[in-house]
Amino acid sequence: MADQAIPLRLRLITYLTPGVPIEYFELLKEYLEEKLQCYVYLLSESRWSGPPADRVDPFATGDADIGFVCFPTFHRMFLDPNSTVILLGIAAGNADPRIQDQPMYFSDVITHKDNCTKFKEFKDLRGSRWAYNDDYSLSGCLITLRELRKIGENANFFGNIVRSGAHLKSIKMVLDKMVDGAAIDSNTLSYQMKCDPELRKKLHIVTSWGPLPVYPAVVSSKLPEELRNSLVSHFLKMHEDPKWQARLNEFLVTKFVPVTLEDLQGEGDKIREEVGEMTMTKEVNY
Known part of the structure; x- marks a missing residue:
C-alpha cells in the first residue's frame, strides 16, 4: 500500500447479473486486487440494469467506485449534469465469431x-x-x-x-x-x-x-485521474497474462479493448431515437 494514490479499498458494482454471471465480476475483483494491491469489494444489483433514476446513485454517495451498467442507463446518467459517473474507457471484447474481439x-x-x-x-x-x-x-x-x-x-x-x-x-x-x-x-x-x-x-x-454497443464500464469522477488511468491500463493488459486470459476465456471474453463515447453512442443513440416514446405496454384503442 505504499502508493498513496491507491485507496485502501475499491468498490465494484455490477448491474448485469445474473445475465452476466457473478463469477465473471468476481474474477475482475480478484484481478484488480492483485494488480492494484488494495482491497476490492463487489456489490451486485439484479433488479435493474443500472442505478434507477428515482433512487440514490451509489456513485454519487461514494458507495461505488467502478461499475458495469447497460448502455441505456449509462446514456441517461451521462446526460444528467449532476451525475458523477464517467466512462472508464474500456469494454469487453467478445469471442462471438460475428464480432471477434469487438466490444459488441x-x-x-x-x-x-x-x-x-x-x-x-x-x-x-x-x-x-x-x-x-x-x-x-x-x-x-x-x-x-x-x-x-x-x-x-x-x-x-x-x-x-x-x-x-x-x-x-x-x-x-x-x-x-x-x-x-x-x-x-x-x-x-x-x-x-x-x-x-x-x-x-x-x-x-x-x-x-x-x-x-456492449455494456460499458463506468467510474466515479471522484476517483483520482491517476487511479482511473491505472484501472484502464490494467484492464487492457489483462489478456497478456496467460493465467488471466484463460479465466477470461471461460466467460467467452477475449480481452478488454478501448472504447470512446462515440463508439457507444452511435448505434445506441440511434435505437433510442427510433424507439422514441414507445414502450412494451400494450396500447388500448378506444
Whole structure:
C-alpha cells in the first residue's frame, strides 16, 4: 500500500447479473486486487440494469467506485449534469465469431425448438406470448421496440407480454413454454449454451439483431485521474497474462479493448431515437 494514490479499498458494482454471471465480476475483483494491491469489494444489483433514476446513485454517495451498467442507463446518467459517473474507457471484447474481439454483442430472438417451423421469422411471432427482461434493456426491450417500429407495429403486435426481470428468466420461460419468444443478450445466451450444451437442442434462434454497443464500464469522477488511468491500463493488459486470459476465456471474453463515447453512442443513440416514446405496454384503442 505504499502508493498513496491507491485507496485502501475499491468498490465494484455490477448491474448485469445474473445475465452476466457473478463469477465473471468476481474474477475482475480478484484481478484488480492483485494488480492494484488494495482491497476490492463487489456489490451486485439484479433488479435493474443500472442505478434507477428515482433512487440514490451509489456513485454519487461514494458507495461505488467502478461499475458495469447497460448502455441505456449509462446514456441517461451521462446526460444528467449532476451525475458523477464517467466512462472508464474500456469494454469487453467478445469471442462471438460475428464480432471477434469487438466490444459488441447481439440480441438473439429465441423460441422453443418445437416451434421452429411455426416461427421462421420475427413477423411470425404476431399474436404470440413474449417475454422481455427490463424496460431499460437495450438487447431485451429497446431493440425489440425498434424492430416493431420498422414494420409499422407497436407492443400490440404481441398477444401477451411478460416482464420477466432477467434474461435467464426469459430463457426459462421459453424452455417451459410459458411464452413463445424473447430477445436475449447474445453473450448471455452463448455462455448458457456453453455451460449446458443441451440448450442448443431445445432452443431455436429465429433471428439476431445488432451488433449493439456492449455494456460499458463506468467510474466515479471522484476517483483520482491517476487511479482511473491505472484501472484502464490494467484492464487492457489483462489478456497478456496467460493465467488471466484463460479465466477470461471461460466467460467467452477475449480481452478488454478501448472504447470512446462515440463508439457507444452511435448505434445506441440511434435505437433510442427510433424507439422514441414507445414502450412494451400494450396500447388500448378506444
